[in-house]
Amino acid sequence: MAYWSPWGSINESTEAANYYFEEAFHTGLPEYTDGCNLPEGGTGIVSLYNKPNGSVLFNSLNSGVDIGGFQLEMAGATITAALGGAAEDAEFTISNSATMVLGFSLTGTVISEGCGTLIWLGIEGTPSQFSRDFTNIILSDGTGAQVDYNFIYNILRPDDWVGIFKDGKCVGAKQWDTAGCVDGICSVQAGGDDGQDLTNGYMTTNDIPTFKIYDTKRDIYYNASTSGGTVDPWEANGQFSYDYLTATNLSIYYDLHYGVNLVSFPQVHPNSSIPEVFGCAPNTGGTGCHGIFAINNSGNSASWHEPSQTWNGSLMNMNPLDGVWVHVSDDVDFEIEGDFLENPTYSVYANTWSLISYPGHESMYFKDAFPPGALTTDGVSGIVAMNDEGSANMWEGQWIGSLTLMRPKRGYWIRSYSDFSFQFNLETTAQCSQLEYTTEAGCTGAGYVWRQMLLPSTGG
Numbered sequence: 001m002a003y004w005s006p007w008g009s010i011n012e013s014t015e016a017a018n019y020y021f022e023e024a025f026h027t028g029l030p031e032y033t034d035g036c037n038l039p040e041g042g043t044g045i046v047s048l049y050n051k052p053n054g055s056v057l058f059n060s061l062n063s064g065v066d067i068g069g070f071q072l073e074m075a076g077a078t079i080t081a082a083l084g085g086a087a088e089d090a091e092f093t094i095s096n097s098a099t100m101v102l103g104f105s106l107t108g109t110v111i112s113e114g115c116g117t118l119i120w121l122g123i124e125g126t127p128s129q130f131s132r133d134f135t136n137i138i139l140s141d142g143t144g145a146q147v148d149y150n151f152i153y154n155i156l157r158p159d160d161w162v163g164i165f166k167d168g169k170c171v172g173a174k175q176w177d178t179a180g181c182v183d184g185i186c187s188v189q190a191g192g193d194d195g196q197d198l199t200n201g202y203m204t205t206n207d208i209p210t211f212k213i214y215d216t217k218r219d220i221y222y223n224a225s226t227s228g229g230t231v232d233p234w235e236a237n238g239q240f241s242y243d244y245l246t247a248t249n250l251s252i253y254y255d256l257h258y259g260v261n262l263v264s265f266p267q268v269h270p271n272s273s274i275p276e277v278f279g280c281a282p283n284t285g286g287t288g289c290h291g292i293f294a295i296n297n298s299g300n301s302a303s304w305h306e307p308s309q310t311w312n313g314s315l316m317n318m319n320p321l322d323g324v325w326v327h328v329s330d331d332v333d334f335e336i337e338g339d340f341l342e343n344p345t346y347s348v349y350a351n352t353w354s355l356i357s358y359p360g361h362e363s364m365y366f367k368d369a370f371p372p373g374a375l376t377t378d379g380v381s382g383i384v385a386m387n388d389e390g391s392a393n394m395w396e397g398q399w400i401g402s403l404t405l406m407r408p409k410r411g412y413w414i415r416s417y418s419d420f421s422f423q424f425n426l427e428t429t430a431q432c433s434q435l436e437y438t439t440e441a442g443c444t445g446a447g448y449v450w451r452q453m454l455l456p457s458t459g460g
Contacts (some may be wrong), residue, residue, distance in 0.1 A: 010173055019164060041149065042061055047119070055121075068141045080098075084118055085116070160190045191203065252338075264411045302314070344423065350417060370424065377417060389412075
């Protein structure tokens with residue numbers, strides 16, 4: 001039998017080993033010490049975070065929300081007390097059970113728009129990342145109406161996946177719903193080569209598997225490593241346990257159509273040379289490099305020379321800030337790996353078309369993706385994309401055209417009225433050191449460099 005996974009169909013094997021992880025993480029987030037350092041959620045949204053010591057932090061600045069009550073439910077730990085914080089200052093009635101905390105006002109008082117500690121929870125034992133992640137949150141305003149929230153987390157959610165691989169082939173995958181695992185500890189099963197045609201190339205004795213994580217919400221693939229960085233060699237019926245599995249770098253999948261594709265590769269590579277980025281070293285055999293026979297940006301190009309199995313031309317290194325044209329000989333798909341890219345700065349020049357990348361991991365409405373001041377008569381005058389993207393142009397102070405979204409992995413032509421530099425306003429893609437920051441205080445307070453929304457021109 002076969003089953004579905006984000007990495008494709010996987011055939012079940014009569015020989016397998018289980019790899020257990022007490023916890024599994026997306027990329028690391030800092031431990032916040034102050035609610036005022038949490039990223040703001042935006043209008044109508046309150047940001048929440050649960051510290052290891054049991055303090056529940058909140059940030060409702062610029063949300064327009066006063067908190068009138070809350071219900072917090074937790075799994076995997078015992079709540080022994082609930083007190084203090086803004087809830088006590090507002091004279092809320094506070095009660096708790098072993099798994100739930102309630103806070104509300106009998107007199108109509110509210111926790112005014114602000115930031116800090118919402119409440120402190122006594123938790124039995126030393127809480128792990130999993131046990132301090134709430135399973136249910138309900139917030140209400142002063143009228144009793146429910147309020148949206150943004151819970152800051154980095155553990156895998158129930159709809160995320162962990163995959164296990166041999167030489168790039170997925171030999172097992174598990175949707176990481178800890179509620180269905182014994183004591184909240186899940187395992188991913190690595191299938192072995194049991195002699196059937198369908199499991200040819202699967203694990204054999206002493207093979208070392210690798211792991212990947214799929215973030216369903218953001219549609220991001222990560223390479224992952226175990227606690228300690230080592231993995232037990234596979235053996236049939238093996239049972240191997242680790243403290244945690246954590247994401248290490250991006251693993252982005254591309255699906256290109258026959259002909260010319262306008263794309264971008266917004267990852268930081270240890271070696272930016274085209275052979276290293278695309279994994280097509282000299283003399284690897286095959287036709288083209290993943291079916292790619294030419295690449296060009298706005299000024300340089302490289303072509304694949306089949307007889308020598310090498311790249312030739314003036315474009316020998318990939319810049320993550322560039323959009324590129326990729327020419328393929330057939331419909332192809334391949335994987336590009338790299339490190340997380342901070343939200344970079346792009347420079348554009350007056351009356352010039354620039355071919356740039358888009359570093360976001362989620363689609364954004366293009367008017368939201370560009371920073372304040374960019375989409376004006378002094379900023380970007382036109383955006384053009386290939387294929388199904390369409391175009392948008394400024395005409396007499398109004399934007400016209402069919403382009404609505406900036407999409408991940410795509411390249412874009414933009415034209416400017418003036419020289420200026422900018423960074424995309426990636427509010428939903430967690431690009432300020434993998435976090436959402438909309439205020440300078442929030443970013444610098446967490447120890448990161450603030451990304452200016454519109455920078456002075458660097459000249460040209």
